[in-house]
Amino acid sequence: MTVPTPNFDAKVLRKTVLEMAYSGATVHIGCAFSIIEILAVLYRNHLRYPTNDPRAAGRDYLVLSKGHGVMAQYACMRELGWLDDEAFTKYFANGSDLKGLSDSRIPGLEVTSGSLGHGFSVGVGMAMGAKLHGTDQKTYAIVGDGEINEGPIWEGALFAAHHGLKNFMVIVDENGFQAMGSTEDVLKLGSIQAKFESFGFEAVTIDGHDETAIDSAIARLWKSDTGLPKALIARTVKGKGVPFMENNNIWHYTRLNPDTYRQALSAVAGEST
Numbered sequence: 004m005t006v007p008t009p010n011f012d013a014k015v016l017r018k019t020v021l022e023m024a025y026s027g028a029t030v031h032i033g034c035a036f037s038i039i040e041i042l043a044v045l046y047r048n049h050l051r052y053p054t055n056d057p058r059a060a061g062r063d064y065l066v067l068s069k070g071h072g073v074m075a076q077y078a079c080m081r082e083l084g085w086l087d088d089e090a091f092t093k094y095f096a097n098g099s100d101l102k103g104l105s106d107s108r109i110p111g112l113e114v115t116s117g118s119l120g121h122g123f124s125v126g127v128g129m130a131m132g133a134k135l136h137g138t139d140q141k142t143y144a145i146v147g148d149g150e151i152n153e154g155p156i157w158e159g160a161l162f163a164a165h166h167g168l169k170n171f172m173v174i175v176d177e178n179g180f181q182a183m184g185s186t187e188d189v190l191k192l193g194s195i196q197a198k199f200e201s202f203g204f205e206a207v208t209i210d211g212h213d214e215t216a217i218d219s220a221i222a223r224l225w226k227s228d229t230g231l232p233k234a235l236i237a238r239t240v241k242g243k244g245v246p247f248m249e250n251n252n253i254w255h256y257t258r259l260n261p262d263t264y265r266q267a268l269s270a271v272a273g274e275s276t
Contacts (some may be wrong), residue, residue: 007055009082011043013214017244017271019078019091025264027095029103033242033254035075037178037211038145041237044217045143046079057085057111063140064129066113068122069147069176070105073112077101080111120153122146123173127159130171130232141225145174149181152190157202163232164203172224172233173199176211178241180252199234211237245270 020035053059067076080086093099104117116122126144133140163171175195179186186192199206209216224233242248245267
C-alpha cells in the first residue's frame with residue numbers, strides 16, 4: 004500500500020471532524036475532540052502498520068472502546084490514505100460505509116464498539132493472543148472516564164494484570180463528562196490512576212492535549228521493566244478547540260447548524276498547537 008505523507012496536526016484533524024459532523028448532520032463532536040492529540044501522537048510516533056496496511060499481520064492494535072469518538076480516528080485514517088475524500092463528503096449518507104460508532108468491518112478499526120465497556124476486554128484478549136504467539140505487537144485501548152463505570156473494564160483489568168500483559172496499554176480519556184452529565188455527578192471515580200494501580204497496572208497521569216507529554220509518557224511506560232500492563236490517564240477537555248463546545252456537555256448530542264459550523268471552523272483555524 005502506498006505510504007502518503009500524513010498530516011496529524013490537531014487543527015487539520017479537528018477540521019476534518021467538523022466537516023464530517025456537518026456533512027452527515029451527526030453528533031459526538033465533543034468526545035471526538037478530546038482524543039485528537041492522543042490519536043495524533045499514537046499514529047505519528049507509536050503505532051506500527053507494516054507497509055501502511057491497516058490489516059497487516061504484524062500490526063499493533065488500537066481499540067477505540069469509546070467508539071462514539073470514531074470521527075477522530077476516521078480523520079487520522081484519512082491522513083494515512085486508508086479512507087478517500089468521498090467517504091467524508093458522503094459521511095452518513097445513504098449507502099455510506101462509515102458509521103457513527105467504531106465498526107470492525109472498516110480496515111483500521113479493530114472492534115465494533117459503542118456499547119461501552121467491552122472494547123477494553125477485547126483489547127486485553129488481543130494482547131493475550133500476541134503474548135501466546137510470541138509476537139512483539141502492542142495493544143492500545145482508549146476508553147472514556149464515564150465508560151470505566153462498567154464492570155467489564157475491571158474484569159479485563161484483573162485478567163491483564165494476572166497474566167502479566169506488559170504489551171497492553173489502556174488510555175483513559177478523562178474529560179470529566181459522560182452522556183448524561185459529569186462523571187463526578189453520575190458516579191464518582193476518585194483517582195483513576197490509583198484505581199488502575201490497585202488492579203496491578205503501572206499508571207501515569209498527564210495533560211491529554213500536550214503532545215510532548217503524551218509521547219514521553221507512552222515511551223516511558225513501554226521502556227519500563229516492571230512487567231505490568233500500562234495505564235495512561237489523559238486529562239482532557241471535552242470539545243477541546245472550540246470555546247463554545249469546551250466542557251459543554253450539550254455537544255455530546257448537538258448537531259451543527261450553518262452558524263455554529265462556521266464559528267467552529269473559525270475557532271479551530273485559530274487554535275494553537
